[in-house]
Amino acid sequence: MIHAQASPATYRKITVGALVLLTLIIISGGAVRLTGSGLGCPDWPACNNDQLIAPLEVHAMIEFINRIITGLVSAIVIATVLGSHWRVPRRVDLIWLSWGLVTGVLAQIILGGLVVLYELPPMLVIGHFLLSMLLLWNAVILHWRASADTRPHRDNHRAHWLGNALVGLTSMVIITGTIVTGAGPHGGDEKAERINVTIRDVAQIHGTTVVALLLMLAGLMLWLRLRSAPEHIQFWSRTALGVALAQGVIGYVQYFTGVPELLVGIHIAGAALLWIVTVFYWLNLRGPLVAPQPIVTATTIVP
Structure with a gap:
């Protein structure tokens, strides 16, 4: 059986990736709102009815790209959790912080779906943005704490x-x-x-x-x-x-x-x-x- 391991330096690079992507999703979400593309993909998780990929139309593609970045965020967050368990030496604080990112991203996905399904009510949009800021807070602390033992x-x-x-x-x-x-x-x-x-x-x-x-x-x-x-x-x-x-x-x-x-x-x-x-x-x-x-x-x- 192969036991994966990650050095502190490798794990810190993963946390940098998480921080960058969580920042990028805020910017791409802003682009969706500013271009009026919030309902470019009116359904969720599919873009339109049973069509998973957006049609070649500006608003639909902007919203679809934002969803792709959301997928990348999900992937890097999973990597932070796995890395926290594989890191040598293992640290409980990093494990808890990485799971905090998972919880936040899951909440973001659910809230993002509600934002689309209820056609962009401003209070839900505000909540979505503030939750992104909370995720950034978690990601910064994780990166800072992962700097050394x-x-x-x-x-x-x-x-x-x-x-x-x-x-x-x-x-x-x-x-x-x-x-x-x-x-x-x-x-x-x-x-x-x-x-x-x-x-x-x-x-x-x-x-x-x-x-x-x-x-x-x-x-x-x-x-x-x-x-x-x-x-x-x-x-x-x-x-x-x-x-x-x-x-x-x-x-x-x-x-x-x-x-x-x-x-x-x-x-x-x-x-x-x-x-x-x-x-x-x-x-x-x-x-x-x-x-x-x-x-x-x-x-x-x-x-």
Whole structure:
């Protein structure tokens, strides 16, 4: 009987693949919505009635390609689970995190089917996007923890709680952004219903959360610099602030130029990037990865 094995380096490459594909599915899902292709394949799991492959029509092909990427995501997630069991040495935390991806993808498939069958209700579309962000969170942690046979060590509780606050505020930015989108013109299909709120009001709320996030990131960067924090943490601090600033600029430009599809698509990709950077920043604020201490028992022989 052949026993498969995977080195830590090999498994980490698998986690990179999972992170990339889970990001790509967010971008392709945005393309579906922005091109009005949400009902390009009106049935699920087949594209149209009993026709599995989409016809050569733009909207149908865009939706079909998105479903293909979903299949690739499913494959890489299965690989992360198998790899976590084959990895030498095996680690329980990586196994649990990989199964978290499986659970999330299954939920995504079910929710995606409901989105199509119920013809793109905005609250289901929002839920689908937020679940994608939750999967990204899981994938980033899995990749970070798979870096070596180590565990996180909290050496600064204040930084730990500031990191938690940062994740919470970034979550609010993303959630309010989805509500703005749900009230806006790009619903995935001309007949798709929209959230019955004034887009100007929700955009102002979203903008307020963005400003609050920028102020927090700037203040946190200054605090870390004054405390002479390790360079890798300051790197993530600068990166997070830069991405957030770029997102803010894109958001304001798209709002005042009538939300053109291209800028909205860039903004969606930027939201995924901001979330990934924020989670990495949060993980580094929680403390460095350190080697577990050896367990000393009564039978340990001391030379």
